[in-house]
Amino acid sequence: MLFFSYFKEIVGREVVVELKNDLAIRGTLRSVDQYLNIKLENTRVVDQDKYPHMMSVRNCFIRGSVVRYVQLPPDGVDIELLHDATRREARGG
Amino acid sequence: MAIGLRHFAERTGSGVGRPVLDDSDGEELMHVQEGVSIVLGSRPAESHGTIYITSRQVIWLSDLDSNKGYAVDFFSISLHAVSRDPLAYPSPCIYAQIDIEEDECEEDESEGLESEFDTGPLELSKIKEMRLVPSDPSQLDRLFEVFCECAELNPEPVDDEEDHDWVFSADQMEADGLEEEDSAWNLSGNHTDCIGHSNGHHDLAQTVLQLEINDKRFEDAEETERDNNGHQ
Known part of the structure; x- marks a missing residue:
């Protein structure tokens, strides 16, 4: 639940979602749910030559289970806060 | 999948x-x-x-x-x-x-x-x-x-069954391993271990199988048995 809470805080920011099939999509995070399904707006495919079909897409829904990484806006991460939260989560609190 | x-x-x-x-x-x-x-x-x-x-x-x-x-x-x-x-x-x-x-x-x-x-x-x-x-x-x-x-509505299923599969095959590997060792020559030592671990029908069957194997060997393996007891 930690990352769900975290991602909710950066709704509206720009992220890059990298899928397990190597497709990387840049876009504005519109919403996220408890399964870490992600909705993006104003999307751009990072490697357009490789995935020409995705060029036409402006908003999309990505299944949480196919996400490999989410690249965050550097100033969107409070590292201290995230450290504390992960420690609490690890202790089961 | x-x-x-x-x-x-x-x-x-x-x-x-x-x-x-x-x-x-x-x-x-x-x-x-x-x-x-x-x-x-x-x-x-x-x-x-x-x-x-x-x-x-x-x-x-x-x-x-x-x-x-x-x-x-x-x-x-x-x-x-x-x-x-x-x-x-x-x-x-x-x-x-x-x-x-x-x-x-x-x-x-x-x-x-x-x-x-x-x-x-x-x-x-x-x-x-x-x-x-x-x-x-x-x-x-x-x-x-x-x-x-x-x-x-369709989140990933929790892989409970897969976990069971893993445990089961690990048990099986362990049991198979013991059996192999047994047929080589190691007798009473592993035997006790096996009973200690046994839970469920599968392990019980393995144990019985091993008992039978052991019985056959028992007659002409006195020295081996003594060796093993010595190690315990």
Whole structure:
């Protein structure tokens, strides 16, 4: 639940979602749910030559289970806060 | 696991009919959209169909051929989106990527096929992209929302069973290992261990088997047994 809470805080920011099939999509995070399904707006495919079909897409829904990484806006991460939260989560609190 | 697209021909009712759903397992029809063409991979569009979005899967049935239909589980849809750019596809559509089990050896071959306009034999399990083109483009946003809702109804299953499989095969390996050691020569030591670990019929059977093996050897293995006891 930690990352769900975290991602909710950066709704509206720009992220890059990298899928397990190597497709990387840049876009504005519109919403996220408890399964870490992600909705993006104003999307751009990072490697357009490789995935020409995705060029036409402006908003999309990505299944949480196919996400490999989410690249965050550097100033969107409070590292201290995230450290504390992960420690609490690890202790089961 | 992800099985991708499949044929769907189970229909009920008169005329072209409706898809047969798994009511007993709680599958519900969420949305029906008539007048939808389907495009699989880079194959030509197949028109005159109706899509049925259920709580579990997307089914496209041909209005003309009652044997023709396709289905894909929400589990297998990695991504879906509204595509409106005429450069990417001439008509506005729902674009979906389908997660398939990649076969490493055949991957190159299938990608080669996809780069051309593909009219070869249809291999549904290799289709990675699907477009649903409604004749009424004003329905696209509604369809997108229904796709989202239904995708959220299908989170990844918790892999309980897989875990059991692991434990079970690990036990089995351990038991097999012991048996092998036993037949080599090690007797009473492992024997006690085995009883100590035993839980359930499987282990019990193994233990009995080992007992029998041990009995046979017991008669002419006095020295070995003494050796073993010495080590304990």
